[in-house]
Amino acid sequence: MTISSKKTIDDKTQRIWTLVALVPEGKVVSYGQLADLAGLPGRARLAGRALKLASPTQNLPWHRVVNSQGKISLPKGSEPYQRQVAKLQEEGVVVISGKIKLDDFQWQPDVGELLTLPF
DNA sequence: AACTTGACGAAGC
């Protein structure tokens, strides 16, 4: 069936999801970094959109994604915001005033890992 | 079709 599928998740969103799943505990990535790794340079917003669209059933470590300044990109103090901070702290990430030191916690995927990607 | 919104980012003040 090709002519009657309903909501086709585009390939770009799919790639972002795949990448997020690779981020290990205790590490974080930025939206822009995800976009770059997905072959979509300059399109960080798409990474943000992909995360928003993700379903909880996917069990993605969405809390390991922060913006390029190492800050949580959710309304400060909101419910989701607090959950993100809590989850990060649970796995050892130091969060101060909603901010994380990327120099210490940013994920750096190794080559081999990227070569196994379906794209 | 026109215009606005965004889990963003870089640059300039």
Add this chain to the structure above:
DNA sequence: GGCTTCGCCAAGT
């Protein structure tokens, strides 16, 4: 560090 402006582009109105 904070605030604006601009580039980006898929979705929503």
